[in-house]
Amino acid sequence: MDQHAHQTTASTLYPPCDPFDQRMVEVGDGHTLYVEQCGRPDGLPVVVLHGGPGGGCSPMMRRFFDPAIWRVILFDQRGCGRSRPHAAVTHNTTWHLVEDIERLREMFGIERWAAFGGSWGATLALIYAITHPDRLAHLFLRGVFLMEERELDWFYGGGVGAFWPKQWARFAEAIPEAERDDLIGAYNRRLFDRPPHEQVRFARAWAAWENALASVSSQGRSGEPGGEYARAFARLENHYFTHRGFLDHDGWIRANQHRMAHLPGDIVQGRYDMICPPASAYALAANWPDVRLDIAPFAGHALSEPGIAERLVAATRRVGEVHSREMRF
Template sequence: MDRSAGQKRATHHLFPPIDPFDQRMLDVGDGHQIYVEQSGSPSGIPVIVLHGGPGGGCSPAMRRYFDPAEYRIILFDQRGCGRSRPHASVEANTTWHLVRDIETIRQTLGIERWVIFGGSWGATLALIYAQTHPDRAAHLVLRGVFLMTRAELDWFYGGGAGRFWPDLWARFAELIPADERHDMIGAYHKRLFSGDMMLETRYARAWAGWENALASVSNDGPVGEAPAQYARAFARLENHYFKHAGWLERDGQILQDLPLIQHIPATIVQGRYDMICPPTSAWDLAQRWSRADLRMVPLAGHALSEPGISAELVRATRGVQRQAVALGL
């Protein structure tokens, strides 16, 4: 399928483009300022959108998954990426800093409870935030579930996904000497934090290229180089988080801590052919979560922009909208 045609079809499922009614830089301490915006209805159902990566940044298209007449849509760039500053910084940048930042945004905007909407790493962060603050999450909408487990990291950086994409895996792996390929995250870490800007950018583009090429079922090969500034922030932050296993206390922590959020309803949208975050994580999550509704999308991969994914996410936000009174929103 032509990629641009697929993306056009995806936009048909979305609400029209809108502009923010509020944009600000929020000082969250530790030398960081994060970009925060609000769009839609100031008195609407509050929803916070958690972008992927880590390091992906938010985009205007993310506003379009919500009815702007009914939702108060809050987007922000997580520490070190997008319009947040300092750019590409990993200092004081961990999962727990981001959880604290989300709470700072909630308190700053005067919101009691809200909907949490996140995909990929955003789904990870949504789950961890909800488990940390279960009284603040009214409903979770998750896409392309990633649980920050060793098995998931081994799948994508240990050759699992490479069995389906041997040509692209070779491009990614051959930049690393053979005696270092047993730990691709560690090997890339050395180069992404070398202090040599040209070297960092080269390896950042390779890191981003490997992931981007596998994001959509409509892709069949490299998708072109990402802009240098974006790639460097994305690759450094993602690698930094993965090298430290998200700063979780134990492998499998999110599933183990599910009892903390069993009372919270959730909608899980998962592409059947997701090569980055295989469906087994979404399945395991839904099997253990009595109030979770898993919606497996056929002929869809990982990307937010997949037509089937976009359509199902809009259905999910409309469903939450209909339940707003029951959810206390």
């Protein structure tokens, strides 16, 4: 992100805040999650679901909520961030994550809460809403990803590569030509069937391809993702995409969204989102009566895009003000 964009985003968000609670929570199957709480201990509860899968939460994610109103709960999903074991995919599926969210809700004694998530975080929020609609009060979604075959084909089958041919060539040419008809499968064999030091090389290529397209201001530059971060990010993302999100069939979210259609929601979508194009946000909103779809006209995919950040903060402020008198949903 360029310096102007960084300053604009920083001025949009609430001031940095430290957690009032940090803990490691055992969730079974050998997994322990990093969990933190920020803001007002008796405030409106919201769970923040990071992207990836495998991205982990960051301090910036705390700053989309007024700390005088919201009780913000963040956690690193299985296998990534500060959760352990690192980069592990055993007992790590969408349905394990849904169970983890419910475990945290019950542990904190919360009856209903809001969910805030972008990209894969939006996917997980939608699946949780379909599975537990009575436990949600509002959804804040960004960069909608519906875990559908057409979306994977767009990003890993060459569709978006037509816009970024140099970056696509770098991503694809890491794989022998004979295997390029299925890059998710080809990378899977290298992220899981090779020694860790070789996994890191392919993990960096996987992460760099996504990072290069995250922001309109990046202009295809990806930087150099750290080895351990990239390994967890790439292994988890590839694991989930190989198994198509562990959903029963393609189009599962849209086929089941009627179960959560009564819930209110906000969708913030970048017009030039190359990773999760606006078509998915429009398709979701078309059958969701109580949703606001807000298109940021000159934004891409990243949470830190100025147009994205401004609209998300406005949404959490509006919903917070409505419910702030009673401090409950």
